[in-house]
Amino acid sequence: MTSWIWSHFKTIMEDSRKAECQICHNIISRGKDASRLTLSSLRRHSNNVHSIKNPKEAEEGSSSKCASDSRQPTIVETLAKKQKLDLASPRAIKITRCISEMIAADFMPYSTVENRGFRRILDLLEPRYNIPSRAYISQVGIPKLYEDTKAYIYKLSSNAIGGICSTTDIWSSRECDSFMSVTANFFAYNKHGEIKRYTPVLSCKEMTRSHNSENILLQMTQLEKDWAVKFDAVLSDNGANVVKALADGQYLNIRCMAHTINLCVTHSLACQDTVKDVITATRSIVGHYHRSYRDARLLSECQRRMEFPEHKLIQDVCTRWNSTYYMLERFLEQREVINDMSYRGISNTLTSSQWRLAACVVKVLKIFVTATNELSCDSATASLILPTIMNLINRVDEFTVDPEITHLEELLEDLKSQLQRRFVRPVKGVRQNRDAYFKNRKTWEYCAVSSALDPRIKHYWCSKSESSEVEELCLSYVTSNINVSGAESSESNGESSSTSKTEDSVAFPRDHGRQREDRRQKDRLSVVVSTLRQYLAEKPISKKRCPAKFWEDRCSKDCPHLVKLALKFLSCPATSVESERLFSSAGNIVSPLRNRLTPKNVEVLTFLHVNLHKLDFLN
Known part of the structure; x- marks a missing residue:
């Protein structure tokens, strides 16, 4: 192989023992014996005179230099890499917290830390980590995470904009332990300085006493003290004990709208015999396929043969909203398949009129x-x-004249009657029905003002007379809100007229500060009222836009009081679904693998599971 040196030298033809440098043209001897010539002198000349080295040797030299420059670790440093982490070290604390979050967020039992597969994964990812026992996770890790989450939510709720509303419900686990849940609904600024709606769980406490109104009210008032909050409104179902407790505590109680709609539909479906017969026959056929494995398999084969969607038939449940609708909808989807199965004598079917x-x-x-x-x-x-x-009442009226809707006169009549009776508007001096949605005028006014302050709706849902009434309601709420805010600000500034007993002055009257504050309050009120009137005169915005973002962009600087008032009414939910979903999570927590959890642990794990997901693991 030709040496790299010949790219810089050439042999002299007259004397092969010598070579000429192509850079400086000097003649370099390669030795005296022509049979034993070397390249040492040529390399020496290239290195010493022109600083040119063999490229391979240069690379090896640089790598060896780096290796020689790197300091050899000491024995203490070498042993430290193999030493187990202390549980109090920052990295161990972070790993333990992640394990606690995983157990709470993913419905995993405490024994997960003792599973062989889990320990193998952690040994591979961090061999120095000393995996804690299930007792440590349940007694230290989870309680610490619970306290941190509780402190985070407490800070959020203390900075709520406008006000705080809540939902509540009562549930019993498979171990026959009763729990009462309370969730909060409010707006607050997130870490990016943007207004965001938060719906954290405040409590899921066990109820060891009777579920009467006194004990429910006691638990609600105690919870407000623990969290230092005052609820503007409370959403609940139609349970008599909860309704009475909230009435005794003078809470503004708004019923779950979805629950009331379901009561209307359930009552109307039972008022027409032909409809009842259709539902009963459908329920019987669906139940047959749910009980018979052989016929269910034949149904799937028929669906594939006829190229129908391979969907299972849905059985309705009396306690589940809209389940009758989903049962009939799926049954109609599989009509040809059901008829084919009936033709083959496997099951019954409906008549053409049904x-x-x-x-x-x-x-x-x-x-x-x-x-x-x-x-x-x-x-x-x-x-x-x-x-x-x-809109529901109007749509029912449209169905009565729809030629495609036939033989449902009794159902439609009862639906309209139920909607009008349950949602009748309160009239002063007239006692409401026992099952009325609006128990008093204050509840109706709250919903009306909430609709008016929603820029997607405003007052376009009501008649002209009601529209002017709703506008006056908004103005009265704004006026009272500004007056309260002005009184609080003057007291905080020490300008209360009753606190000063100094002598009167000609240049500075005793009530000079109060007069100045009154003028500022009137100016502030006039600006807010004019802004509100201008807002109500405009057309609603798109339903896809966020109402809170609208108020933040429009009035956060000019009319902060109006923003607070709007967010106060927009923080209240329409249903108690938040509490219903909470108990769905609690049902998954109390599983066969965790059937020995104490009620306190169920409360803590439910609290963490819901809030960790809602708060993005506390950001």
Whole structure:
């Protein structure tokens, strides 16, 4: 192989023992014996005179230099890399916290830390970490995470904008332990300085006493003291004990809108015999396929053969909202398959008139399912209650003249009657029905003002007379809110007229400061009122836009009092779904693998599971 040196030298033809440098043209001897010539002198000349080295040797030299420059670790440092982490070290604390979060957020039992597969993964990722026992996780890790989460929510709620509303419900676990849940709903600034709606769980405490109104009220008042909050409104179902407790405590109680709609639909479905017969026959056929494995398998084969969606039939549950609608809808989807199975003698089917009636029932019930879904979403507020009532009544009226909806006169008549009776507007001096949604005028006014302050709705849902009344209601709420705020600010500034007993002055009267504050308050009130009137005169914004973002962009600088008032009414939800979902999570926590959890542990794990997901693991 030709040496790299010959790229810088060439042999002299007259004397092969010598070579000429192509850079400086010097003649370098390669030795005296022509049979034993070397390249040492040529390399020496290139290195010493021109600083040119063999490229391979240069690379090896640099790598060896780096290796020689790197300091050899000491024995103490070498042993430290193999030494187990102390549980109090920052890295160990972070890993332990992540394990606690995983157990709480993913419905995992405490014994997860003792599972062989879990320990193998941690040994691979961090061999120095000393995996704690299940006792340490349950007695130290989870309680520490609970206290940190509670402190975070306490700080959020103390900085709430406008006010705080809540939802509450009572639930019993499979171990027959009763729990009462309370969730909060409010707006606050997030870490990016933006207004965001928060719905954390405040409590899921065990109820060891009787579920009477006195004990429920005692638990609500104690919770307000523990969290240093005062609820502007409380959402609940129609349970008599909860309703009485909130009435005795003088809480503004708003019923769960979705629950009331479901009561209307359930009552109306039972008032027409032909509809009852269709539902009973459908329920019987669906139940047959749920009980018979052989026929269910034949149904799946028939679906594949006829190229129908391979969907299972849905059985309705009396306690589950809209389950009758979903049962009939799926049954109509599989109509040809059901008829084919009946033709083969496997099961029964409906008559042609019953099929037509089922299709009409599904079309009517669909608007109630849509309303329930809209009211139950995370962004739904009490501002949707009154517009939903009006739209449902109007849609039922449209169905009565719809030529495609036939033989449902009794059902439609009862639906309209139920909606009008349950959601009747309170009249002063007239006692409301026992099952009325609005128990007093204050509840109706709260929902009306909430709708007016929602820029997606305003007062376009009501008549002209009601529109002017709602506008006056908004102005009265604004006026009272500004007056209260002005009084609080003057007291905080030490300008109360009753606290000063100094002598009168000609240049500076005794009530000079009070007069100045009154003028400022009047100016502030006039600005807010004019802004509110201008807002109500404008058209509603798109339903896809965020109401809180609208108020933040429009009035956060000019009319902060109006923003607080709007967010106070927009923080109230339309349903108690938050508490219902909470108990769904609690049902998953009390599983066969965790059937020995104490009620206190159920409370802590439910609190953490819901709040960690809602608060993005506390950011």
